[in-house]
Amino acid sequence: MQLDFEAIFEDSPVPKMVLDDGLCFVAANGAYLEMVGKRREDLIGRYVFDAFPDDPEQIERMLEIFRRTLKGERPAFEEIPFAIEKDGVVTDHWWSLHHAPMKGPSGEIEYLIQYSQDVTDRVRLSHMRDAVMGEMQHRIGNLFTVVGSLARQVARKAEDVPDFVRRFEDQMARFFRLQNDLSNESAEGRDIAAVIHDQLGVYFSQAEDRIKADGPKFLLSPSEAKTVSMAIHELSTNSLKYGAIRTPEARLDVRWTPTEDGGVHLVWKEEGLNGAASSKAEGYGTRLLTNILPEQVNGRGIRVMDETSLRYDLTICRS
The missing domain is CATH 3.30.450.20 (PAS domain)
Structure with a gap:
């Protein structure tokens, strides 16, 4: 033969x-x-x-x-x-x-x-596992700071101690539900608005009049939803500690638009910050936003800040 x-x-x-x-x-x-x-x-x-x-x-x-x-x-x-x-x-x-x-x-x-x-899919999966573990350690490090910040935010509006306890317990329950959602895998896609509002909702009672989130209906795949959720969680945690959510004079605007390749472009913009709020220190959180998470969605992440504003762009590509 x-x-x-x-x-x-x-x-x-x-x-x-x-x-x-x-x-x-x-x-x-x-x-x-x-x-x-x-x-x-x-x-x-x-x-x-x-x-x-x-x-x-x-x-x-x-x-x-x-x-x-x-x-x-x-x-x-x-x-x-x-x-x-x-x-x-x-x-x-x-x-x-x-x-x-x-x-x-x-x-x-x-x-x-x-x-x-x-072996791109295998490498990205490995990077995502490392990102989740690193984000978990990062989140634990942030936990006490976030709880303290939420307590101070609630205290500003509480009428008395019983009212503070009720409000604070409600905020903590919502906050820890978000932590659980971030740790769980979903087999279903979600609308981007729902993902963003889930992460920001815990802060609406303190800063709802200063937070805007708007864009058209857009269905994210399970991996895209996980990436957006982790990005918004990181951004909102930082905003509560240093940025627009913490600063009464500041504003937060979140918008998203579809892209020509079938993906989506998300913009997170904080304005009215002060020098202390717009700290330029870079660490794991910055790497998470600009490298680790964009890699999971074949996208790009750009974070730019000055003394009075912060802008983060996340582009999810589908080409």
Whole structure:
């Protein structure tokens, strides 16, 4: 029985590509082309880093892998980050890569073959688990400060001690329900307005006249709802400690609009702060908002602040 190795290569479900010793594409199977969002004519004959530009450090790293392979080694690497452009949109992906040398007609090594696996979902899931654990530790650290701030907010409106106890117990019950919601996984999507109002509702009795949240109906997937909930929780906790919810003269405006790719753009804006309220210290909370959470929704997070205002933009991409 004569095997058609060219057909086996092309039909393999494992993404594969072949480079010559000048690191130009010689072959790429269908699974590889689908993974990188390219056509065969975009690759064949092109230098690999012309087809896939990257930062110099990453290019040098991959060049070393290719050099080792062309010397006869079989290097394998797990969870290598790459930026891939599909339909004009650049997104971060992680690959596991395996390489092997290939001999040409002369009997010498003239090519290398790369077996690739897109492990982006696995990496993001791992990052999300780390984020949840880090957020839990972060939340515990905030807990006493938040409880104290809520107590002071309630005390301003309480008529007497029994009224304070009633109001404070109600606020604590709502606050801890939110903590429980953040820790639980849901299999259903939710409207973005409901997610945002759930997180902000605990503060409405203290600052309802200074908080606005508005936007069209937009259904979030379960993972998107979790991400938005964690972002609003982090922002509102900081606002209670330092920002607009704490500051009687300040205002909080939350708005969202759909994007052309089917996603949504969320804007959180606090105005009327003072220098102390708009602290520029960066820590886990900032990393959570600008890196960890946006990564989960293939999006972007930007936080900008000055002496009197704070703005946070979260874009959820679906392309």
